[in-house]
Amino acid sequence: MDTMNFINNGWTMLPMDLFSDFRNYTLTKITFNDNTFMTFNCSLLSEFSDIHKLSVERNELVFLNASGLHTVIELILSENNMFEIPNFCADEAGRSLVPKLSRLDMTDNAIRKLRPASFKCLHNLNYLILDKNRLMILENRIFSSLTNLEKLSISWISHLSVIKPGAFNCSSLKVLRFVHNGFRFDKEKNKKKKHLYNSSELFINTQNLMELDLTNNYMPKDPVIFRQMFYPLSNLTKLNLQASYIATLPEELFQKMPFLEILNLKGNRITTWNQSVFENLKSLKTLYLDGNYIRVINESSFPIQLLQSLTELDISHNEFWCTCAQKWFVDYCRSSNISKILTHWPKYFACIYPEDKKHLLLVDYKPTDADCSTWSPILTIIIVIVVSFFLVTVVLILMLNCQANIRNLIYLFRVSKWKRKGYIRLNSSESFEYDAFVIYCDSDRQWVHSELLKRLEEIDLKVCVHYRDFDVGESITDNITNYVGKSWKVIVVMSNNFTKSEWCQWELDLVQERRRRHGKEALILIMQSQIDSSHMTNSIRSLLDTTPHLQYQQGLGEDLFWSVITKAVMKPFKDPPTAIL
Numbered sequence: 337m338d339t340m341n342f343i344n345n346g347w348t349m350l351p352m353d354l355f356s357d358f359r360n361y362t363l364t365k366i367t368f369n370d371n372t373f374m375t376f377n378c379s380l381l382s383e384f385s386d387i388h389k390l391s392v393e394r395n396e397l398v399f400l401n402a403s404g405l406h407t408v409i410e411l412i413l414s415e416n417n418m419f420e421i422p423n424f425c426a427d428e429a430g431r432s433l434v435p436k437l438s439r440l441d442m443t444d445n446a447i448r449k450l451r452p453a454s455f456k457c458l459h460n461l462n463y464l465i466l467d468k469n470r471l472m473i474l475e476n477r478i479f480s481s482l483t484n485l486e487k488l489s490i491s492w493i494s495h496l497s498v499i500k501p502g503a504f505n506c507s508s509l510k511v512l513r514f515v516h517n518g519f520r521f522d523k524e525k526n527k528k529k530k531h532l533y534n535s536s537e538l539f540i541n542t543q544n545l546m547e548l549d550l551t552n553n554y555m556p557k558d559p560v561i562f563r564q565m566f567y568p569l570s571n572l573t574k575l576n577l578q579a580s581y582i583a584t585l586p587e588e589l590f591q592k593m594p595f596l597e598i599l600n601l602k603g604n605r606i607t608t609w610n611q612s613v614f615e616n617l618k619s620l621k622t623l624y625l626d627g628n629y630i631r632v633i634n635e636s637s638f639p640i641q642l643l644q645s646l647t648e649l650d651i652s653h654n655e656f657w658c659t660c661a662q663k664w665f666v667d668y669c670r671s672s673n674i675s676k677i678l679t680h681w682p683k684y685f686a687c688i689y690p691e692d693k694k695h696l697l698l699v700d701y702k703p704t705d706a707d708c709s710t711w712s713p714i715l716t717i718i719i720v721i722v723v724s725f726f727l728v729t730v731v732l733i734l735m736l737n738c739q740a741n742i743r744n745l746i747y748l749f750r751v752s753k754w755k756r757k758g759y760i761r762l763n764s765s766e767s768f769e770y771d772a773f774v775i776y777c778d779s780d781r782q783w784v785h786s787e788l789l790k791r792l793e794e795i796d797l798k799v800c801v802h803y804r805d806f807d808v809g810e811s812i813t814d815n816i817t818n819y820v821g822k823s824w825k826v827i828v829v830m831s832n833n834f835t836k837s838e839w840c841q842w843e844l845d846l847v848q849e850r851r852r853r854h855g856k857e858a859l860i861l862i863m864q865s866q867i868d869s870s871h872m873t874n875s876i877r878s879l880l881d882t883t884p885h886l887q888y889q890q891g892l893g894e895d896l897f898w899s900v901i902t903k904a905v906m907k908p909f910k911d912p913p914t915a916i917l
Contacts, residue, residue: 337361337363338363338364338365339363339364339365339366339367340363340365340366340367341366341367341369342366342367342368342371343367343368343369343370343371344369344370344371345371346371346372347368347371347372347373348371348372348373348374349373349375350376350377350380352380354380355380355381355383355384356383358383358384359383359384359385360383360384360385361383361384361385362384362385362386362387363384363386363387363388364387364388364389365387365388365389365390365391366381366384366387366389366390366391367390367391367392367393368391368392368395369391369392369393369394369395370393370394370395371395372395372396373392373395373396373397374395374396374397374398374399374417375397375398375399375400375401376392376395376397376399376400376401377401377403377404378390378400378401378402378403378404378405379401379403379404380404381404381405382403382404384407385407386407387405387407387408388407388408388409388410389408389409389410389411389412390405390408390410390411390412391412392412392413392416393412393413393414393415393416394414394415394416395415395416396416396417397413397416397417397418398416398417398418398419399418399422400413400418400422402422402423402424402433402434403433405433405434405437406433406434406435406436407436408434408436408437409436409437409438409439410437410438410439410441411434411437411439411440411441412441413440413441413442413445414441414442414443414444414445414465415443415444415445416444416445417445417446418442418445418446418447419445419446419447419448420447420449420454421442421447421450421454421455424437424456424457424458425456425457426457430456430457431457432457432458432459433457434457434458435459435460436460437458437460437461438460438461438462438463439461439462439463439464439465440458440461440463440464440465441465442464442465442466442469443465443466443467443468443469444467444468444469445468445469446469446470447466447469447470447471448469448470448471448472449471449472449473449475450466450471450474450475450478451475451478452475452476452477452478452480452481454478455478455479455481455482456481458481458482459483459484460484461482461484461485462484462485462486462487463485463486463487463488464479464482464485464487464488464489465489466488466489466490466493467489467490467491467492467493468491468492468493469493470493470495471490471493471495471496472495472496472497472498473496473497473498473499473500474490474496474498474499474500474503474504475500475503476500476501476502476503476505477502477503477505478503479503479504479505479506479509480502480505480506482506482508483508484508485506485508485509486508486509486510486511487509487510487511487513488506488509488511488512488513489512489513490512490513490514490517491513491514491515491516491517492515492516492517493517494517494518496517496519497519497520497526497532498530498531498532498533499519499532499533499538500533501533501534501537501538502537502541504538504539504541504542505541505542506541506542507541507542507543507544508544509542509544509545510544510545510546510547511545511546511547511548512542512545512547512548512549513549514548514549514550514553515549515550515551515552515553515576516551516552517552517553518552518553518554519532519533519553519554520532520553520554521533521535521550521553521554521555521556521565522554522555522556522557522558522581523554524561527796535556535561535562535564535565536564536565536567538565539565539566539568539569540568542568542569543568543569543570543571544571545569545571545572546571546572546573546574546595547572547573547574547575548569548572548574548575548576549574549576550576550577550580551576551577551578551579551580551600552578552579552580553580554580554581555577555580555581555582557583557584559584559586559587559589560586562586562589563586563588563589566589566590566592566593567592569592569593570592570593570594570595571595572593572595572596573595573596573597573598573619574596574597574598575590575593575596575598575599575600576598576600577599577600577601577604578600578601578602578603578604578624579602579603579604580604581604581605582601582604582605582606583604583605583606583607584606584609585601585606585609585610585613586613587610587612587613588612588613589613590613590614590617591615591616593617594616594618594619595619596617596619596620597619597620597621597622598620598621598622599617599620599622599623599624600624601623601624601625601628602624602625602626602627602628602650603626603627603628604627604628605628605629606625606628606629606630607628607629607630607631608630608631608632609637611636611637611639614638614639614642615639615642617642618641618645620642620645620646621645621646621647621648622646622647622648622649623646623648623649623650624650625649625650625651625654626650626651626652626653626654626679626680626684627652627653627654628654629654629655630651630654630655630656631654631655631656631657631689632656632657632659632661632662632665633651633662633664633665634661634662634664634665635664637665643672643674646677647677648677648679649674649677649678649679650678650679650680651678651685652678652679652680652681652683652684652685653680653684654685655688655689656685656686656687656688656698657687657688657689657690658687658689658690658693658696658698658701658703659689659690660703660707660708662698662701662703663703663708665698666698666699666701666702666703669681669698669699681699682697682698682699683697685697685698685699686698687701768822768823768824769798769800769822769823770798770799770800770805770819770822770823770824771792771797771798771799771823771824771825771905771906772792772797772798772799772800772823772824772825772826772827772860772905773799773800773819773820773822773823773825773826773827774788774789774799774800774801774827774829775826775827775828775829775840775843775844775847776828776829776834776840777829777831777833777834777836777837777839777840778837779831779833780829780831780833780834780864783829783864784801784829785801788827788829788862788901789801791898791901791902792901792902792905795902797902797905797906800819800822800823802815802816802819805819806819816843816846817846820846820847820850824905825857825858825859825860825904825905826847826850826858826859826860827860827862827905828844828847828859828860828861828862829862829864830861830862830863830864830867830876830885831863831864831865831867832865832867832868832871834867835867835871835872835873835876836871841873841875844875844876844879845875847859848879851883856882856883856884857907857908859883860886860901860904860905861879861880861883861884861885861886862885862886862888862901863885863886863887863888864888865888866887886900886901886904
């Protein structure tokens, strides 16, 4: 007998003497899939003289007793409820219950945390699969005891948010699959200044890595961090960065990978790249760039030596332009044998621009030298004059009709300039329970709730408003005093109705103390609608004369207004003013 399958029987336990009549039998595989075991005692299998593969998939397994698995080479425990790696040690001395175990599959369990001791006594483990678990942090040196580990898969883990610098400390590792995790490699720190990972140390202890798959994660936008991350991986032969939100390929990103044979960049947002990106890739045989935003392929896109050495090049499903800039590529396709290595040529090489050539295949685009002759200088001068006149007219119209937006734009420019000069102090709002407290009159409730709160809370700012956050049973005055003290900034939404409300005037007088203690940056004044002169009180006029305010304007410039509000809430005290008067 070679294989035993006990599948979908609804079993919850096994009799101790179930295999007593199989003493000294040899099995290649034994399966207990699709039952309802919560615990599994492998000592029952010790009756067999030799078992190579054990599968206990799709059960309700929480605990596994590994006694009796001394001959097992492959152990599959996927789709169970195990919250930690089973204990594979026979004693404290480190003797293993599974001395021959080479492949361990723990896919889709409930494992939340891994420790260095989790993999103790797995001396010969070669392949480890931890996909679809509930890990949030990869701690330091968790795989360092696996001295023979060559393949590791940690994928489909949506809650993974932190990778410690020594997490991948495993010199024997050759293949790493880290796919569909949505990990933010584009942010080394989050807004709470918490380290998510260290780009320069992430792969520093995996120099022998040959295959790396980072599909569907967020690659760094900073070219320096991008290069640091991949710098130690000089032995890579296969690199997969599919659907990794790459818009720009940094120069020399692949120059430290002399053995790279397969490079997958499909499904990103790449439009162009520097001509040095693909230089000196002498071992590269397969390159995937399909599904990006590439418009033009010209003589500087790929080195000729690379095009002649590739066995497969996929640049299909891109947004090609049928313009004279594309002439070199279509001519090269006709004069060389490159079409033999172009995947999906010519069916999925269609133009999207200009409109009269939309859906035209590149193979049918045949520009002549006359079509692409030098542009007439007289026509250029005419176009420049017409465009200049048009731009001046547009600028004048915008200046007349968008004064509030221009004022807000000037504010953003000044804040950015002051930050570059180092004038802004790096303090934070972590000591406050709320990011902002909102004062408004009841007639402005709809705009405050549907627009202001929605915009601020969409970017994870915590906003305090009286109708939902005040303590029940406390007086309104005590609630206001208490929650203003818990808030980092105070937002005042002003309008004609605001000036008519005695209660709003009282609240405004109350928060003046915050302004005296922290300065005008503590208050963010929003003119939701212009206040008529007949309703302007002396206190409000004095406040507007001494404190900058923002003017809400629906439509053109509205995005700029919300950007200013966001920066005003998050910026530290003693910053530049929140708006330009």
